[in-house]
Amino acid sequence: MSLTNKRILLIISGGIAAYKALDLIRRLRERGARVTPVMTKAAEEFITPLAVGALSAAHVHCDLFDRQDEHDVGHIRLARETDAVVVAPATAERMAKLAAGFADDLAAAVLLATRAPVLMAPAMNPAMWDHPATRRNAERLRQDGVAFVGPATGEMAESGEAGVGRMAEPLEIVAALEALLAEPAAKPLAGSHAVVTSGPTHEPIDPVRYIANRSSGRQGHAVAAALSELGARVTLVSGPVSIADPQGVEVRRVETARQMLEAVEAALPADIAVFVAAVADWRVTQEAEAKIKKAGEGAPVLTLAENPDILATIGHGANRPAVVVGFAAETNDLMANALKKLEKKGADMIVANDVSVGTGVMGGGSNTVHLLTREGVEDWPVMTKDEVARKLAERFAIMLAEKAGR
Structure with a gap:
């Protein structure tokens, strides 16, 4: 210019x-x-x-x-x-x-x-x-x-x-x-629909206690905001978080993993689905109606059931979005576990990150991610979660364009 x-x-x-x-x-x-x-x-x-x-x-x-x-x-x-x-x-x-x-x-x-x-x-x-x-x-x-x-x-x-x-x-x-x-370029995701999950899920034990993961929702919310900035209509399915909603994004709030799956399925069809939420793997089979009290007879026995696998359900589903991305938050064997997830869940990409104690990823402002696809692994340096989100959104736009061109 x-x-x-x-x-x-x-x-x-x-x-x-x-x-x-x-x-x-x-x-x-x-x-x-x-x-x-x-x-x-x-x-x-x-x-x-x-x-x-x-x-x-x-x-x-x-x-x-x-x-x-x-x-x-x-x-x-x-x-x-x-x-x-x-x-x-x-x-x-x-x-x-x-x-x-x-x-x-x-x-x-x-x-x-x-x-x-x-x-x-x-x-x-x-x-x-x-x-x-x-x-x-x-x-x-x-x-x-x-x-x-x-x-x-x-x-x-x-x-x-x-x-x-x-x-x-x-x-x-x-x-x-x-x-x-320069004159603003056409936004690459204009006209597309993206679904993003974010935050933890809370699986109730009784009216007071619950099973959850240590997720702040910052990375998922940042991804939703970045996709919106590229022109996508974004539906953000969020577990309980204390951060503000991204501007210009439709937010559907849920508590449990089953509610999150229902909300994601209700939001389809979509062109892009990004599963960032830290979903609790298990729930108690029978939630107590009242707060469980100490009775001096030892700890209560909780019977657990496995929660639905949201990524696999959507990745292998009939209404699968063109681009499906999962996150793998691991404390050990990061790349091996992320590769297994890529192979089993029907995803196009797994974004892997180490959330071990001391990394500060859970609840922090920075992240170090590794992108796994069937073509290989791409390692990114430490960046703020907003920077990670912007770069990921740009990558998702390229992936969607490549799928559309086939």
């Missing part, structure tokens, strides 16, 4: 990568963009407003309380009179301020006031990028609609330091900006 006459507000934060902003200005102007620079006080420690102004051929805005700029509430004018905002470099502090809603300097105020798309190019030491606070802030910003380019892997400014944290190169930022401003 051409950037001709596009108004780009460039926020330059205080980091050693600020010097790359000078080349970025040149690259943007080569493509016809009109660049309006905003510099933070920290950025002026690395490059000068004089250099930025010379390359942009524009006034450089630096101060929220500038009497000349603010006579007409200049920070609001800057926020409105732009087609996109680029933050390069985006430091850990700049990301944290926007994620928390701070407006204590000109750059922060503009970012809060703008309705234009925002593109951030993070740049910081790898330890800072990997810090849980920074990762949380990045994920929050993505949820708020902020786009990212980078960071890249490479040598740091610090001697002997290397890792993920380098700011993307100017031409990479330009390409990401062009993509951000």
